Amino acid sequence: MSVATARAHVNIALAKYWGKRNAALNLPAVPSLSAGIEDLWTEAEVEFGPFAQDSLEIDGAPAEPGELDRVVRFFDLLRERAGTALRGRVRSHSHFPRAAGLASSASAFAALAMAGAAALDLGYGSAQLSALARRGSGSAARSVYGGYVEIGVSDEDDLAAVRVATAAHLPLDVAIVVASDQKKSVSSRRAMTSSAQTSPYYAAWVEGAPKAVVGIREALLARDFAALAERSERNCLAMHAVTFANDPPVVFFSGLTLQVVHCVRELRAGGVPAFFTIDAGPNVVVFFEPDARDAVAGALSKLGGTLRFSKVGGEPTLQ
Ligand code: PMV
Numbered sequence: 001m002s003v004a005t006a007r008a009h010v011n012i013a014l015a016k017y018w019g020k021r022n023a024a025l026n027l028p029a030v031p032s033l034s035a036g037i038e039d040l041w042t043e044a045e046v047e048f049g050p051f052a053q054d055s056l057e058i059d060g061a062p063a064e065p066g067e068l069d070r071v072v073r074f075f076d077l078l079r080e081r082a083g084t085a086l087r088g089r090v091r092s093h094s095h096f097p098r099a100a101g102l103a104s105s106a107s108a109f110a111a112l113a114m115a116g117a118a119a120l121d122l123g124y125g126s127a128q129l130s131a132l133a134r135r136g137s138g139s140a141a142r143s144v145y146g147g148y149v150e151i152g153v154s155d156e157d158d159l160a161a162v163r164v165a166t167a168a169h170l171p172l173d174v175a176i177v178v179a180s181d182q183k184k185s186v187s188s189r190r191a192m193t194s195s196a197q198t199s200p201y202y203a204a205w206v207e208g209a210p211k212a213v214v215g216i217r218e219a220l221l222a223r224d225f226a227a228l229a230e231r232s233e234r235n236c237l238a239m240h241a242v243t244f245a246n247d248p249p250v251v252f253f254s255g256l257t258l259q260v261v262h263c264v265r266e267l268r269a270g271g272v273p274a275f276f277t278i279d280a281g282p283n284v285v286v287f288f289e290p291d292a293r294d295a296v297a298g299a300l301s302k303l304g305g306t307l308r309f310s311k312v313g314g315e316p317t318l319q
Helices: 065-082 104-119 126-136 138-144 188-198 202-221 225-244 255-269 290-300
Strands: 003-015 020-022 032-049 055-058 087-094 148-151 162-165 173-178 274-277 284-288 306-311
Touching: 003 104, 003 138, 003 202, 003 225, 003 274, 020 188, 032 104, 032 138, 032 173, 032 202, 055 065, 065 087, 065 104, 065 126, 087 104, 104 126, 104 138, 126 138, 138 148, 148 202, 162 202, 173 290, 188 202, 188 225, 202 225, 225 274, 255 274, 255 284, 255 290, 274 290, 284 290, 290 306
Parallel strands: 055 087
Antiparallel strands: 003 032, 032 087, 032 148, 032 306, 148 162, 173 284, 173 306, 274 284
16 A cells, blocks of 8 residues: 555643653653544545655645654654655645644644555554654654543653543543634744753653643543542643743733633532643633533633534544
8 A cells, every 4th residue: 555544633631741751752751641532633645655755735735844844754754664765745634723732733643653654554553553653743642542542651662652441431522712723832842842941840740740640540530520620620730830930931821711711610610510621722622521511612602712512532543
């Protein structure tokens, strides 16, 4: 086969990946745990052939040089593993605003890893695909599975994510408050590096992360929504506290981000089972029990931004 198409979904971390242990191999400094999102995905068609150079088309338009460079580096790795000099041609489509903090690199590199490995007949299983996707983007390692997925820490290049629970174990709905569909001003990669180099809170974050992930995993496995909510929100705010103290400081929140944070906390204080999380951008993802849909939609729709609803899921597919 020299052409293959894969669809991989966005995942949103309940326990965040923030910091690298090894930048060359893209190994995370902390474990993380995420939920796949059913209706947000990237589909990538990858073809390898005797082309003059690698090319990347995103939503019908040629990619920006920076985006292409990342894919070329990723394809260099694929070529090395397959022992080929063939060049790759990618056509990809995403179903969400790109680079606006909705973890588009996760779905994109997971789809590229799956389609690329298939196009080059590498014969990879899920663990190898996850480790390969990780080289493109740390969070992408988790998008090789749907449902609830965790990745630990290791010094080895075969570090891969594992599925902790299916979506059916704890079926949650999500509301995504798109506070901005603009490209974010600081990439997660740069902000993460700056945190490690300049934030006085980075060491405490790395030290506390293993225990935080265990707490979130245990709450998930016990279907203890209240504990999952408290622990996930705290982990998210701790990550953002680290970036606030970067030099120069990085504030991913907009005014609307904070309004949503307060709104969700008030909802939960009033008995509505919902909690928020925020990645490296202003958008907020609200997880809630399906019965709480009316209460969540009613409260969030008063705040502004664009609201999208989905649910935890997101099994990737390969054609
Ligand atoms: O995979 P990257 O390099 O885009 O980093 C993702 C970082 C966060 O989205 C903020 C957290 C996470 O675990 O997904």
